Amino acid sequence: MLVAICLLAGLALRTDAAQPNVIVIMADDLGYADVGFQGCKDISTPNIDQLAKSGARFSQGYVTGCMCGPSRAGFITGRIQSTFGYYVNPAQPLDPKQGLPAGIKTVAHHMQQQGYVTGVVGKWHMGTADHQHPDAMGYSDWFGFLGGGLMYYPLDHPSYNGRYLTKEKPWSTRDMHHTLPMLHNGTPVEWNQYLTRELTEGGIRFIEKNRDQPFFLFMSYNAPHEYLEAPAITIAKYPPDSVSDVPGVPAKSRSIYAAMVDEMDQGIGRLMETLNKLDLADNTVVWFLSDHGGLKRTSDNGPLRGAKGSAYEGGLRVPFVVRWPEKVAPGTVLDHPVTSLDIGATSLALAGGNVKQTSLHGSDITSYMTGQSADAPHDVIYWHVGRSPQDLSGVMRDGDYKMLAKRGRVELFNIKDDPSESTDLAKAQPQRAKRMLVQWNEWNGSNAPPLWKQSGRKDYQYADYEWLKGTPHYQRTKEE
Template sequence: MITAAQKPNIIVIMADDLGYNDLGVYGCKDIPTPHLDKLAKEGVRFTSAYVTWPMCGPSRAGFLTGKHQSKFGYYKNVSAPFDPQQGLPKMETIASLLQKQGYVTGGVGKWHMGTTNDQHPNAMGFDDWFDFLGGGLMYFPLDHPSYKGRFSPMKKPLNHKYLQHTLPVIHNRKPVQWEQYLTRELTDAGIRFLVENTEKPFFLFMSYNAPHLDLEAPQQTIAKFPPKKMSKLPGVSPKSRSIYGAMVYEMDQGIGKLLAKVDALGLSDNTVIWFLSDNGGMRKTSDNRPLRGAKGSSYEGGIRVPMFVKWPGKTASGKVLTDAITSLDIGATSLAMAGGQPQQAGLHGKDIRSYLTQESTQAPHQTLYWHTARNMDPEGVIREGDFKLIIRNNRVELYHLKDDLGEKHNLAAKYPEKVQSMKARWLEWDNDKKPPLDR
């Protein structure tokens, strides 16, 4: 039995569309990220960390529920935010499971799980939620001069993208006014939650919108990243890379302020802090090297993400772990830290506490699975040891990641028996997927 005093505070910080190689600790040269680099070096950093889908919505649905999203029929991003058939169905989340363990739960930023009353974060386990319900938000208030009246006053009906990105900022169920750059607004909201919730264990989900499109940042920050000094990347314009760099830098600065408040409140020794991206970086802005592909792809550049965790007094500083883990493990491990039972709760991730501390050096997963189609079509990925099989449109690709991280050499023809056994295992796993929620 874990007492309340023994239960750690848990913070999960999630970036949106961050490239695998866009933090200094992962090798980035053109965007300084000192606060995230420091956090990674104070804890355990993973080099084979995965999310459950290569785009925002299903990946976040998997993380928030701790379950593979195909097992409850969540196959694609919410496109029409007011359609009650789109989004997350009423079900347990990591937040609601932690509530049952005596945690106060807070969320800040991007939701993207639907907008009905039953889909609202407050109905999904979050005691306190600040910001927006759509899949993104413009980074300045809609009357900001840079928009030149595009949104206020409105001149014509909005398309689906801007309908998503112009929903109101809310605190719980009430709209609020905001005046500053969105990333700074989110950071301040996270800090307020910390200040107001020091009396009992808390869970805080910092769901940053950056560096997701649109590309926007304060001009004084963009000026720190002259296009001519940005890394030259195929398909990425120097100007786009410049603004993207400013967005990542602003997020890092905000995270630095958040972590400084954790220290100032005397919470550091009992606060576990996770960081990850929700999927791979965008092709037009990000550096996913040495991985192949980008957001939306079943290659490593779409599903492998930067991830690290600091567990004070438990994890060794600066440890780099190379075995495959998944974002589903965050929920299972956090619930176990809080005194809950991940398997009893039906979570699909694993409690990897002993792996984090290296009390056990055994790889947490022998096999990982993905369903990557936007419907029930038999398309997906299976990773078994160092072998990875991609299944789509009755075609298969087989790669050996240890020898070929860039997925340049398709070995399917060379190892037909391996292809058959891995495909059969994936088909068996995929057999109990559920029909799409929006049928």
């Protein structure tokens, strides 16, 4: 009996050891060409480049939306966000209707069911009501902020001149998002350094705390999302006269943006150093991507057309890397289209779960990224980029062809031959364009009504959440 027990215990240990840790590092508003492995010349990204060099990069890596909220909702749930009604960014951060719906299952929930400890660090942007907090969405440990961004220094930083400590006049919606408190598991915490560095340390703490069990960590950096802020010492590395001349991007903005990307790269280097120090690197799958294309006034998305907010390649195709030592061959380039949804499905499969028994929309691409299969993971990929199912704006990839529907207008491109989408083939190939539009419309018929409707009003919001006490956003209810 004792021998049998020992054998079973050993089997359990081997099973746990076979489950790789997973870290997903997501940048915010990073340009397609703004990392070295994509050809960037003016910004130093040695640590991100090393991820690509030691793993695989996907030349056609896509996200599910061209704006922050919808794209992240797709990744977090592992489902195309229009199928559950998430079409636009939450404009009013304290409106409980705006964000993820109560009870929706996420990739983190699935990973928890496989015995993983789950954590998220950084930007959330999925709502601020109790049912929308990360702990209600499958994350057992979370450190970050609930809005769509955060100022890069604490609000009492001298550079802000007290502007964000009181509300003497109405703030913009973006200011409302960017001044919510930093939280750890729902409790406000003080912080006193550059935000990107603070988030990196939060990620390191999570890794160190959970080194002895399989973990799933979503490192959700805010950089290089505006506002443009970075330590002066890092900005000094990128004088305005030394940065690349990107059309439409002021040199001064490019200088600060470069420093923000640099700081994020340094943070990623520290995360990788932690994995090496704890002897976890070989059994950790690390993904890196942006949540969508770069912002037009800061980023370089070349040679792609479009930027953040656009359904052209520059809005949807992003730097996309996976590193898994001894499983993914170093320096691999994978040219078939993949999407951010595949990260969740692949992670669950590697954890031992059955993707086909879930509602996840991604594919398990393990065999593709490890070289066991050269087949394309997807025959067809759909996007909805309108504001509701009735807003017939969307995208469809079918092989090398991409169809864009824009409220009645249809464009068609051969992405293999024309990645910059310079030649519209809709008139030259009308039957293909029509067929793809019909197929997209059929798919769109199953999309859900919007979870909320955008209002033209920009009223300042207050709420009585405990975690808001001490901020200009807190206001007691009438009952109090």
